[in-house]
Amino acid sequence: MDRHPDIQEELLVQEQGDILLLTLNRPQARNAATLRIAQAMAAAIDEFEARSDLCVAVVTGAGGNFCSGMDLKGFLRGEKPRVEGRGFAGITERPPVKPIIAAVEGYALAGGFELALACDLIVASEDARFGLPEAKRGLVATAGGLVRLPRQLPQRIAMELAMTGEPMPAARLHACGLINQLVPAGQALDRAIALARSIAQNSPLAVTTSKAVILQSGEWPAAELFERQRQLTDPVFASPDAREGAAAFAEKRKPVWQSSAPGAPL
Known part of the structure; x- marks a missing residue:
């Protein structure tokens, strides 16, 4: 590199x-x-x-x-x-x-x-x-x-x-x-x-989304916490990685993640 x-x-x-x-x-x-x-x-x-x-x-x-x-x-x-x-x-x-x-x-x-x-x-x-x-x-x-x-x-x-x-x-x-x-x-x-x-070892999309929620949520109004969180986290639950994680757990194997972490500033 x-x-x-x-x-x-x-x-x-x-x-x-x-x-x-x-x-x-x-x-x-x-x-x-x-x-x-x-x-x-x-x-x-x-x-x-x-x-x-x-x-x-x-x-x-x-x-x-x-x-x-x-x-x-x-x-x-x-x-x-x-x-x-x-x-x-x-x-x-x-x-x-x-x-x-x-x-x-x-x-x-x-x-x-x-x-x-x-x-x-x-x-x-x-x-x-x-x-x-x-x-x-x-x-x-x-x-x-x-x-x-x-x-x-x-x-x-x-x-x-x-x-x-x-x-x-x-x-x-x-x-x-x-x-x-x-x-x-x-x-x-x-x-x-x-x-x-x-x-x-974890899903790149899940990791970066978790980081984003932790860093951003301190500035969110209390009444909007979960709505704003959903805006970031709903795509994770709809992603191929969510299905792959569940399948890998059920099949007792290591997951093969399909997502990559987005490269935009938080």
């Missing part, structure tokens, strides 16, 4: 069957994001969404860290690691319709934390640390930290992260429900790939 080696050297794009692995590859800078990374990520996500043979993406960092945020040297040169309409790292403002998992070792700071927050699931090592240090540098977390954290954490924990700028250990955030799985150091990627394989 590495069709653009000139812009993708800072982002390794690999396929493991129906799983796409995206690795930020600037270990010497704790994988701080550059414009090149943002452009490469956006291109990789576009292809991921377009291909029916790829079901789940996993994003991680090389060299023992996830991502330390924006490359400040690039910022001083006037470069911002964002893509118009896509946001920081080419993903935070418009994550993929298909599921994406963050595999976090070491530091996930500033935009790196926001990149993880843009993912659907987070697997983190026990020694991982997450933080929004922007206030320490006279900046604010505009790549999703300030708007996603209070939706995914108790408000006071979100306030502490944003206002102190101090990192929090993964264990505390796991206890708050932000992290799906807490694993020994060095095992985050393996566990994330195992989780991705578990998701990839």
Whole structure:
């Protein structure tokens, strides 16, 4: 899938069957994001969404860290690691319709934390640390930290992260429900790939529809919840996958899904 080696050297794009692995590859800078990374990520996500043979993406960092945020040297040169309409790292403002998992070792700071927050699931090592240090540098977390954290954490924990700028250990955030799985150091990627394989066994249409309902329903009026849900879910029950799932269960075999996940933004 590495069709653009000139812009993708800072982002390794690999396929493991129906799983796409995206690795930020600037270990010497704790994988701080550059414009090149943002452009490469956006291109990789576009292809991921377009291909029916790829079901789940996993994003991680090389060299023992996830991502330390924006490359400040690039910022001083006037470069911002964002893509118009896509946001920081080419993903935070418009994550993929298909599921994406963050595999976090070491530091996930500033935009790196926001990149993880843009993912659907987070697997983190026990020694991982997450933080929004922007206030320490006279900046604010505009790549999703300030708007996603209070939706995914108790408000006071979100306030502490944003206002102190101090990192929090993964264990505390796991206890708050932000992290799906807490694993020994060095095992985050393996566990994330195992989780991705578990998701990839399921109907792509059912998975992406479930994701859409969960993400969108928080904005629906209470009186319209089930009507709006039906608008998204009725096509699933009428799909060939619904019949195939029932038949496979009755025949005690693995289902052969016919659907592919739609590649339109949520």
